Amino acid sequence: MDKIGIIGLGYVGLPLLWTFHQVGEKVIGFDVDPEKINSINAGKTYIKHFKDEQIQDLSSSDLCEVTTDFSRLDEPDAILICVPTPLDHHREPDMTYVEETAKTISEYLRKGQLVVLESTTYPGTSDELMKDILEKGSGLKAGVDFFIAYSPEREDPGNPDFNTKSIPKVVGASTEKARELAVELYSKALDKVVPVSSAKVAESAKLLENIFRSVNIALVNEMKLVMDAMDIDIHEVIDAAATKPFGFMKFTPGPGLGGHCIPIDPFYLTWKAREFGLNTRFIELAGEVNNAMPQFVVDKTMLALNEKGKALNGSKVLILGIAYKPNVDDMRESPSFSVMDKLKALGAEVSFYDPWIPVIPSSREHMQWKGLESVDWTKDSISEFDAAIIVTDHRDVDYSELLNWCDCIVDSRNVYPGNREEYKGRVFKA
Ligand SMILES: NC(=O)c1ccc[n+]([C@@H]2O[C@H](COP(=O)([O-])OP(=O)(O)OC[C@H]3O[C@@H](n4cnc5c(N)ncnc54)[C@H](O)[C@@H]3O)[C@@H](O)[C@H]2O)c1
Known part of the structure; x- marks a missing residue:
């Protein structure tokens, strides 16, 4: 050739x-x-x-x-x-x-x-x-x-x-x-x-690979909701289970699915299966569980603000990370937008910080956010927010600075693991 x-x-x-x-x-x-x-x-x-x-x-x-x-x-x-x-x-x-x-x-x-x-x-x-x-x-x-x-x-x-x-x-x-x-x-x-x-x-084979991820992510997301209600740290549970040297594969819960692949590809099989009179129940259930995660993050933000004596309506909320996963500039299907849409609908004033995406470009789905610029990463700028929600945990963000600058951090990515003294009343797991 x-x-x-x-x-x-x-x-x-x-x-x-x-x-x-x-x-x-x-x-x-x-x-x-x-x-x-x-x-x-x-x-x-x-x-x-x-x-x-x-x-x-x-x-x-x-x-x-x-x-x-x-x-x-x-x-x-x-x-x-x-x-x-x-x-x-x-x-x-x-x-x-x-x-x-x-x-x-x-x-x-x-x-x-x-x-x-x-x-x-x-x-x-x-x-x-x-x-x-x-x-x-x-x-x-x-x-x-x-x-x-x-x-x-x-x-x-x-x-x-x-x-x-x-x-x-x-x-x-x-x-x-x-x-x-x-x-x-x-x-x-x-x-x-x-x-x-x-x-x-x-x-x-390609569809199976992505359905496997979607279903397993849904499973840990569902587990997270249950653990949260029981006041058990899901991440500690997963780490403990992952010490099993066979028959377990670690998946991490989060604020919902993102990217061009995992939220979309499984539904290609769902569509084709209908031609054969078959329903893909696992795929649809996983989609349902994963799609509910942004609302869980928003609910947690309301509760966190409530602890500070504030309502979401009228609060200034910072979204950290609008890329669908860390250390990339791809925001397709990012759960950040779902979180932002819901916050805005509830009356919050929404801004974002993303070192990989300085300004939200034009796209078919997120026109209401087009042109919004990432805020500056300075103490003055960040400490103005009533709450900061970590949706995407980019590597090149200084999370210890964030901890000093913001007293209401909603953490959907386990950036602040465990229950350390300095997190008390400042970090809210979501
Ligand atoms: N991005 C990933 O990580 C990833 C991983 C595995 C599989 N995939 C799959 O690979 C495929 C491509 O994904 P991507 O992320 O590279 O998409 P992309 O949107 O980044 O790139 C697609 C490119 O195709 C061009 N294009 C659109 N219509 C065209 C046409 N008619 N003729 C020529 N060029 C055209 C677009 O201008 C764009 O540059 C998709 O099916 C996706 O599901 C993507």
Whole structure:
């Protein structure tokens, strides 16, 4: 394979492009967003944990090109698709990005090309939806003229222990030839490739991974509510249980689910299962429990303020962290917004501090917060707040300063573990 094409240069596609480029492969990146293309060409990153120097590796290289010109899709021998797969307003799979991309590819598809979908999706997307569109648009036959595979992305942005190269890559395809080509492709750049017998197995494996997380997080969240009512420290309970060397895996409770994956992907299976007359009760129950967590945090904030003789209505409340997880600048599906919406609806004056997100950008879901700027991290600024709620525990925040500056801290992340004397009357677990 002489050249590898990657469509969708976001959190998944950009590191993938870089990883193939790092091993000397010729790469071409495609995106509909000209700002991303301009940014790469200018050597500037648009993803905070992906460094300018990495972008400059790409922009200064003869082996890499990025473009919005999709007519060049006939150049690469393999095309990897990394476009969004969100839910629509009815919380059903929104396949428009995958469909549009497949249509565009079909216009330029040529014999011998391998097309691999990487976006998280329901079983059958590659071999039914995508295959149909590619065959109809191109007049070519899958498995004979061109080849289809599915390989789920397991990117964990901001995780220092794993990267695209070191995370084992599952690859599924329904024909021997497609599987061989896909394994050969990924083996060029990744440490371990795990072939499976079909695209559907690979699609389902990805969903299982994320459903497993969603269900287990819901379990510890439910456990937290019960422990809280019994005045037992859930974190001490979990740490004690985690000393069992087999049959237990540690999950941590929090203010609710966030990110582009765990709150969304499980519902792709729910939707597809309906076609087979099946309900996915675990998935829905986990969703219900996890979705109730922001309200628990708000209730705890009301109780904490009450202890200070204050009402939430009219109080100044600071949200610490609006990214969906620590040390990233990604705020998609972040539970912070749910907490903020509820606080605002109850009359609180809401501000935020996030060292990773200086200003809330425009997004489909959170328009009422667009343009709001992170407050300054100074004693004067922080001590003005009646309460501070830790929703995301970024590493580069000085929590001992916060403890000195604010006398009503609602801690949903166990930043202040245990029951130390200096927390009394200042730190409220949520
Ligand atoms: N972010 C993660 O950590 C993560 C992890 C595992 C799997 N995934 C999955 O990977 C897929 C991509 O996620 P992401 O986080 O990289 O999304 P993203 O929004 O960061 O990036 C998607 C990119 O695709 C581009 N795009 C949209 N429509 C396009 C089109 N028609 N043609 C070309 N480009 C188009 C967008 O401009 C954007 O740059 C999703 O299915 C997601 O569920 C994401």
